[in-house]
Every structure is written in structure tokens, then in C-alpha cells.
Amino acid sequence: MKNIYPIVVIFLVSILGLYIDFPVWLNIGLIFSLFIALLMAEISVFFHTYTGDFQMRSFRKKISRYTIFMGLLFLGVLTLRLIENKTEEFIKSSDIIFFIWVFIMLVEFITFFIYKKRKPVTLVIDKNTLIFFSTYVQKRDLKKLKHIDFTTFGNDFRLIFEKKADIQIPFNEYEKADFRQFLEILLDKSEHDLKLTEEMEKVFPALE
Numbered sequence: 001m002k003n004i005y006p007i008v009v010i011f012l013v014s015i016l017g018l019y020i021d022f023p024v025w026l027n028i029g030l031i032f033s034l035f036i037a038l039l040m041a042e043i044s045v046f047f048h049t050y051t052g053d054f055q056m057r058s059f060r061k062k063i064s065r066y067t068i069f070m071g072l073l074f075l076g077v078l079t080l081r082l083i084e085n086k087t088e089e090f091i092k093s094s095d096i097i098f099f100i101w102v103f104i105m106l107v108e109f110i111t112f113f114i115y116k117k118r119k120p121v122t123l124v125i126d127k128n129t130l131i132f133f134s135t136y137v138q139k140r141d142l143k144k145l146k147h148i149d150f151t152t153f154g155n156d157f158r159l160i161f162e163k164k165a166d167i168q169i170p171f172n173e174y175e176k177a178d179f180r181q182f183l184e185i186l187l188d189k190s191e192h193d194l195k196l197t198e199e200m201e202k203v204f205p206a207l208e
Contacts (some may be wrong), residue, residue, distance in 0.1 A: 035103045035188030042111045045133040047118045054185055058173040061115035062155075063108050071105025074098045115173075123169070123182070128189055130159075130167070138167055142189035150199065159186070171203075180204040 058081050072190075078098050084149045124131040125142070147160040156168040171179050183204060187194050196204075 008150050031099050034099060035106070038100075038103050038107045039042075039110065041135045042107050044136075046118065048133060048137065050121075050124045050126070050131050052124040052129075052131065054125040055121045056117050056123040056174050056182060058118045058122045059119055059175060060173050061108070061112045062170045062173060063112055067101070067105050067108055070101040074101040075105075078102065081125070090156055122173070125182075125185055125189075132167055132169065134174060140164055140167060142186060143191045145186060145190040147191045148183070148186060148194060148200075149197070160197070176204055177207060180207055 081098070100110050122133040128142050130138075130140045130145075132140075140159070141164075143166065144162040145159055146162055147156055149160075150156070151158050151168060155170065155172075157171045159167045159169065161167075173176075174182075183196060183200065187196070
């Protein structure tokens with residue numbers, strides 16, 4: 001969760017730019033810092049050293065179509081603003097709202113290629129504890145897992161826990177055989193009577 005703090009701080013400081021005229025060098029520094037903070041949040045998985053009884057590597061990184069759409073949209077807005085205004089007037093801390101989507105898009109493309117090459121461990125099960133690495137580390141007690149299913153659009157796999165927030169796992173980032181083994185561990189660890197649906201059996205066939 002601490003990976004999110006720099007992003008929040010930068011965003012809050014940039015809001016002050018609506019009321020205070022920051023010098024150009026400070027605005028450029030804020031914008032550059034935002035990009036670095038977003039990138040570090042995404043690649044922080046490479047700096048974790050968790051180990052456990054079961055591990056899964058991400059063989060790819062999902063690139064959201066929504067992120068691409070928003071990134072290109074705001075890139076177009078920024079381009080128009082740059083054409084219409086002088087550089088000094090263009091680079092304002094209040095413009096960070098436009099940069100953030102462009103940077104998120106760039107970061108997703110960068111991490112896509114890094115994941116493809118490095119294949120980091122992003123999911124660990126240590127005894128009864130699930131450790132999932134996304135933008136920040138999420139930990140859950142698998143004994144309290146009460147339901148599993150696909151998300152509404154079927155892009156992620158959702159784990160629903162007692163008294164804890166759900167975890168959504170982008171299953172397409174993993175090998176199907178590994179994910180099937182992961183599901184079987186979930187069924188075994190949970191105190192609830194969980195079963196795989198026909199759709200799950202179809203997407204993740206049993207290991208031979």
C-alpha cells in the first residue's frame with residue numbers, strides 16, 4: 001500500500017497549483033515525479049522476496065483497453081493544449097490530471113515488456129496465507145475464503161473473503177496449468193465448501 005502514497009502526495013500537491021502559481025521547474029518536477037512513482041508502483045513486485053509453499057509467475061501483463069483509450073484521449077488533449085498555449089502556460093501543476101492517464105498508459109506498456117522478459121512471481125501461498133502482488137501487496141487468510149467466481153466481464157478471477165476486501169486476479173497473466181493448481185489449493189485451504197463451476201472447469205481443465 002505504501003507504493004500508492006507518493007502518487008497521492010504528488011496529486012494533492014498538484015491540486016494546490018489551482019490556487020498557487022508554481023514555477024515551471026517545480027511543475028516539471030511534479031510531472032516527472034508522478035511518472036516515476038507510477039512506474040515504481042508497478043515494478044515494485046521485483047523487489048519483494050516472499051517465499052511459500054506455492055508460487056505463480058506472471059508470464060504476461062494485461063494492458064487495459066480502457067487505459068489505452070483514456071491515455072490516447074488525454075494525450076490528444078495535451079497535444080491541443082500545447083499547440084494553443086506557450087510552454088510556460090502549458091506546463092502547470094493543475095495539468096497533472098491530463099498527464100496521469102498518459103503516464104498510466106505508458107507504464108502499462110513498459111511493464112508489459114518487463115513482465116514478458118522477467119516473468120516475476122506475483123502470487124504466493126505460504127501455509128494458509130495468500131500473498132498477491134499488484135500495485136501493492138495484498139494478504140488474505142485462505143481459511144476465510146468463502147466464494148470464488150469470475151468478474152462481471154470475465155477478465156479477472158475474484159476471491160471473496162469474510163470481513164476482508166475481495167481480491168481480483170488477472171488469470172490470463174498465468175499459465176492455465178498453474179492456475180488450475182492454484183484453484184485446487186484454494187478449495188483445499190478454505191473452511192467453506194467451495195466447488196469449481198462448469199465454466200471454471202472449462203477454462204481451467206483438470207491436470208492429467
